[in-house]
Amino acid sequence: MPRPVLPFVCVLASALLLTACGDDVAVEVPARPVMVMQPQPAGETLxxxxxxxxxxYEPELAFRIGGKVVERLVEAGDRVSKDQPLARLDPQDVRLQLDGMRAQVAAAEANLRVAKAEHDRYRTLLGRQLVSQSQFDSADNAYRSAAARLQQARAEFEVASNQVDYAVLRATRDGVVVQRLIEVGQVVAAGQVAFVLAADxxxxxxxxxxxxxxxxxxxxxxxxxxxxxxxxxxxxxxxxxxxxxxxxxxxxxxxxxxxxxxxxxxxxxxxxxxxxxSAGAAALAVPLSALSAERGVAYVWRLRPDSTVERVEVRTGPYGERLVPVLEGLRADDWVVMAGVQMLQPDQPVRPVDRDNRPVVLAAEE
The missing domain is CATH 2.40.30.170 (Efflux pump adaptor protein, beta barrel domain)
Structure with a gap:
């Protein structure tokens, strides 16, 4: 009977010995190398x-009247001078309108001559007391109406005359045509952009x-x-x-x-x-790689004097292409981890180096 028990006792003693050895020996975790840097002045966040x-000045040129484009005189890229013709509309309609207004002016002038003669005759008769005052007033009103109609017809004739000139689109300044938006045969509306001019x-x-x-x-x-x-x-x-x-x-x-x-x-x-x-830029900035976020809160890993790291929450400004402005949470003499931040844990020992792979020693350790 004693012989089978002996192997079991030996195995148990060996297990207890190994357990005791495991309790006495502390496993040392090597320090992780990290690249650190100090926050940069925000003036570098360009x-x-x-x-x-x-x-x-880039005026958009357009016809002041509508019509059909019958001639285009310039292309995009052409240099033009002030008042140079750029395009023309079919002038037939506006010319017919001008002829009509000219005829109305002639009719108004003839009507005014008749009204004036009647006015003068009634004036003479009134002086001889051969007509009543009301009859003279009626002739006077007819004369004044005829003069007003002539003035209106002449104004409309001037408008029609201007529209004939508006059928030609001219450059407003010296410059270069940078865009052409019309073509011959196209019907355009008044105010529709035809050219874009880059003024000298x-x-x-x-x-x-x-x-x-x-x-x-x-x-x-x-x-x-x-x-x-x-x-x-x-x-x-x-x-x-x-x-x-x-x-x-x-x-x-x-x-x-x-x-x-x-x-x-x-x-x-x-x-x-x-x-x-940026106007009113923050005092400090860190690289994008140094920043992490959890549940909407941004943070960085800051180096302690004992070469361990701590997580520090920061308030940031608008992100740039390479740097992030830090509004709160850091000082200019802090050292922050700029690479490998996803692998760090709070209070983890690290071996800090700068961009040139030189060891970083904080003032407290000197």
Missing amino acids: ESYPGAVHAR GEREVAIDLPEQSLERYKVGQSASVELWSQPGRQYSGHIRELSPAADAHSRTFAARVAFSDEDVTAELGQSARVTLQ
Whole structure:
């Protein structure tokens, strides 16, 4: 009987020994290497937007009367001078109307001559007391009505004469035709845009701002413009115009950035990049990779003096392309983890390094 019990006792003793050894030995967790950085000044949170060079004044030219286009004299891209004809409408209808108004003026003049002669005759008879005062008043009223009808006919004749001139669309300023929206044979209405003219003179850059960034910009705010044809050269400018309503399709707000220097050699249609700094920017900013969020609350991992990390909630501003403004929660001398934040736990020991892979030692450890 004793022999079968001995192996069981040995196995039990071995298990107890191993358990005791496991309780005495502490398993050391190696520190995780992390890349850290200090928050950057918010002045570096600049945002760039693509745009195109436009003229300061771009009037939309249209006929003041309706009709059929019988001649188009310019194409998009043509340079035109002030009062140069651009297109013509069929003038037949307006000329017939002018002839009719001319005939009405002639009839009104003849009617006035008759009324004046009658007025003068009754005046003479009244002086001789051969007619009553009421008869003379009637002739006087007829004369005044005839004079008024002649004045009306002449005014309508002037309008009809102007409409003959309106059948020719002319350039309002020197410039370049940037858009042509009519064709020969097309029937256009009065006020329908026929051409878009880019007037000579000032140039500016048209950009589109996303709606989440609109509150950061205002009219008069400074900007920097770089033309793609002149890389590396920055031109100073400012926001001249900011649309109060968003585009129905893109949901962006149109803005115009004017050059501060009038001698900028920018051609129409050139591509450009506008760099803007947020108005009233926050004091600090961190990279997008340093930010995490849970249940709608943003936070970062901050390095402690003992080389452990803690989670710190922050209040952020509108996100940029690379950086996020931090409105509350961080100081300028804090160190935050900028990569691998998803793998961290509170109070976890880390081995911090900077962008150049150099160890970071906090002041408290020195």
